[in-house]
Amino acid sequence: MMKCNVMLRKLFCMIMVLSIIFTISSVNTFAANASVKITSPSECCSYTVGDQVKLSAVVMGNGHKITKFFVKTSDCRKIKLNEASVKKITVSGYISTDFGFSPQAAPYIKSGFIVELIPKTSCEGDILRTETDENGYFKLENVPQIEEGYKMEIKKKNYLTRYVDNLVLTEDTELSSQDSPIVLWVGDFVQDNAINILDAVELVKYFNSYRGDNIYNEDYDVNRDNVVNLLDLVILTNNFGKISNDYEQLY
Numbered sequence: 052m053m054k055c056n057v058m059l060r061k062l063f064c065m066i067m068v069l070s071i072i073f074t075i076s077s078v079n080t081f082a083a084n085a086s087v088k089i090t091s092p093s094e095c096c097s098y099t100v101g102d103q104v105k106l107s108a109v110v111m112g113n114g115h116k117i118t119k120f121f122v123k124t125s126d127c128r129k130i131k132l133n134e135a136s137v138k139k140i141t142v143s144g145y146i147s148t149d150f151g152f153s154p155q156a157a158p159y160i161k162s163g164f165i166v167e168l169i170p171k172t173s174c175e176g177d178i179l180r181t182e183t184d185e186n187g188y189f190k191l192e193n194v195p196q197i198e199e200g201y202k203m204e205i206k207k208k209n210y211l212t213r214y215v216d217n218l219v220l221t222e223d224t225e226l227s228s229q230d231s232p233i234v235l236w237v238g239d240f241v242q243d244n245a246i247n248i249l250d251a252v253e254l255v256k257y258f259n260s261y262r263g264d265n266i267y268n269e270d271y272d273v274n275r276d277n278v279v280n281l282l283d284l285v286i287l288t289n290n291f292g293k294i295s296n297d298y299e300q301l302y
């Protein structure tokens with residue numbers, strides 16, 4: 052009886068393995084340039100037999116999805132499904148702001164904008180992140196070209212976060228140029244996606260302070276001229292009342 056159970060178990064395993072191989076093989080017959088990838092939960096994870104994974108056949112190039120498969124395995128082996136060969140692209144651009152500042156202040160103002168690409172259907176570990184250099188330039192390389200696209204967030208301390216809801220890219224893309232950068236508005240000191248009286252109150256706490264004195268805080272020296280004064284307040288006032296949703300959708 053025991054021996055019979057072992058035989059049955061081996062037979063069952065073989066059937067399951069063959070069914071997976073057959074399924075993947077059959078996907079590849081849909082088109083010469085089709086590839087198989089895991090669409091759920093994510094191709095970046097390892098799977099244990101018994102997990103349910105969702106496979107799809109994708110024609111690389113135009114991202115058209117042909118069909119979907121569900122594969123359910125149920126024995127005790129641990130398997131690793133290889134990452135599908137997904138086209139990788141480069142996403143770059145320039146970010147700046149809209150108020151005047153000196154050339155000496157430019158590196159401080161233009162650097163440090165954090166750019167994140169967040170896959171619309173994958174796990175958090177897949178978030179791609181970089182930040183701008185002193186010229187406001189950023190570049191993300193080896194970005195998987197996924198048909199579902201990305202959400203993009205651009206943020207920096209004291210700036211109003213800018214969101215892009217749907218970014219579908221199929222080739223290397225420069226999102227903005229040095230002459231026409233993506234603009235972020237300054238003044239969201241209390242970072243709640245709105246520039247309002249709460250932010251003004253914070254700035255006023257440091258009003259008329261100079262670099263080197265006890266009150267000065269460069270976070271509130273918006274134009275980085277070593278003094279927190281009326282100029283900084285005017286810049287804030289120009290953005291007063293704005294919320295993140297007021298940004299134009301970029302793409």
Ligand SMILES: [Ca+2]
Pocket residue numbers: 238239240241242243244245246247249250
């Ligand atoms: Ca705020």
Ligand SMILES: [Ca+2]
Pocket residue numbers: 271272273274275276277278279280282283
């Ligand atoms: Ca200032």
